[in-house]
Amino acid sequence: MTKVIVLNSHDIGTLLDMPAVIQVINDAYTEKATKDGEIWPMVYNAFSEMADTDIRSGLLRSKKIFGNKELTWFGNNSKKSLPELHGVVTLYSSETGAPEAFINAPALTGFRTGAAGAVATKKLANPNSETLLMVGAGGQAAYQIMAQICVLPKLKQVLIYDPMSSENAEKFAQELSQKLTTLFADSIQTNQPTVAAKIKERIKQIKFIAASDIIKATKDAQVIVTATPSTKPLIKAQWVQPGTHINAIGADMEGKQELDTQLYQNARPFVDDLDQAGEVGETQNPIKEKVIKKADVTEIGDVITKKAVGRQDTKEITIFDSTGIALQDLEAANLVLQRAKQFNAGVVVDL
């Protein structure tokens, strides 16, 4: 029988450090650009307006793995005191076709989506940025903020704006320092003590402030991350200052929108996957309204592999639209698997 390792959300928390995830997500975008990785067609099904599932799959040739991630969202689960997200990444050996690991998908998705924003910020934001504005205070926010802290060495403050509730933003901001420390430093203390210490130190240096005025917050920020389920623009073009970099994380299906399409008139747009972003990402909106053409958009992998230029000067406004690609899931899953082997984590089952 085949031995398969099961890695749950707790294992992922103890094994993954955000700087390492950022590195492998950088690899994932590179592998897309160099075609070393293959992305297979996505399967999507909506059960209702409040529940859907998607299956992303592909091959990472250099890592000798392939596999799939099924992620399910059941929006009414909170009423039943259940998590809204569930799912599994299954990794296979591309040398034998044998399954190697079952990995909790929501925990892994948090890390890889946070890291996606960080890779874009590292390539596109002004490196001296001191203020980050986080729009949205849901499940993704802590991952996004932690990842941004890792790649912005001069960061001094994080403003948090919640379009749903300023009370929620207040509470979130107050608890954030402790939450980040617990989630991303204490958890890896045993396996990665040096990284844990550095992350703890960085978190201490940063102020977390709830923002009630989105106009002022947008003007103050050099880097903005949006991670909301919004279907209407939250950030107006005229508020965004020259030199700002924006990561638009929330839009992942038709009809979703976080940014004013007029912003694209004076900004350079970047995406993880051109076809996907143009259909279901933030980028769908300016393309539909003909503010930009698909040909104006650059894939981040082409910037990483120097096929395309990133930021050209300190005054440019850059936008990165992340819709998520299977190679991110496979890279992050492979990292967890390798570390689980190294630290003898997880449970092995006979299949």
Next chain:
Amino acid sequence: MTKVIVLNSHDIGTLLDMPAVIQVINDAYTEKATKDGEIWPMVYNAFSEMADTDIRSGLLRSKKIFGNKELTWFGNNSKKSLPELHGVVTLYSSETGAPEAFINAPALTGFRTGAAGAVATKKLANPNSETLLMVGAGGQAAYQIMAQICVLPKLKQVLIYDPMSSENAEKFAQELSQKLTTLFADSIQTNQPTVAAKIKERIKQIKFIAASDIIKATKDAQVIVTATPSTKPLIKAQWVQPGTHINAIGADMEGKQELDTQLYQNARPFVDDLDQAGEVGETQNPIKEKVIKKADVTEIGDVITKKAVGRQDTKEITIFDSTGIALQDLEAANLVLQRAKQFNAGVVVDL
């Protein structure tokens, strides 16, 4: 954390009895016809001529489950003393989106594919058939033969023809009675003693004979099952007697063929899924050669639900082309899961 049950090939062998699987595969075809089940787009990838993988997924509304099966075939694994097939069925609750089970896919696929042929035989073959010809003596043959025995009460003999090697057919025929008893009766002795006793009794009543002359064997048989990787016709039209029913199981991709397309001039064609069979199944060949049109082909689910007629008289030649649909995998997986709960089988892991 979510509790997920892991069911390996041994668990499947002890939990599934072929008559019960035949019943749920009948349900799967019904659910396709009534649209109670949904089949989502298949993902297929060939790594090379000797290795591929596919992901089948869908929803079984009435059973409140959805999920996916990734099945991998690495044809060179036998050189490494590894199984050629690997894979996993992952079942989810359609009420919460939470994963419920990880199930060994090759073992489950053996059962559900055997049962597919049996459902078609029950609906389409002459019920008094006494001779079955099995073409192919590979991994599927035992499952196909066992399933046919379950639905042909008058069956007296099984002829086995192996287009690759008559020696192999001889060896296979000699060992078959014992092999079927071990695989399908002894294995379920504890959980399903009554069914086990009946199956044992039926196996004893049947002669298993290697056939070296495919022309004579075809003429002698009232039911024929082909399960080979052939790309050329193995059964010629002029050998097939009036009243014969044929299950064509082997063809599952472009270019595969087991039957002479001329056979379709005088036969009524049935399939599990019209679009899929017309593209990758046996049915692709007579359609390409314009011997039949897609409109001439009937889905088996329509026969089961009486939207279409099956066999009309004892002289008709009927052909069933099985390409495999996700609803079969989900129904069989659900049966294993329910039985695992009943008999407290499998290993539970925290995800």
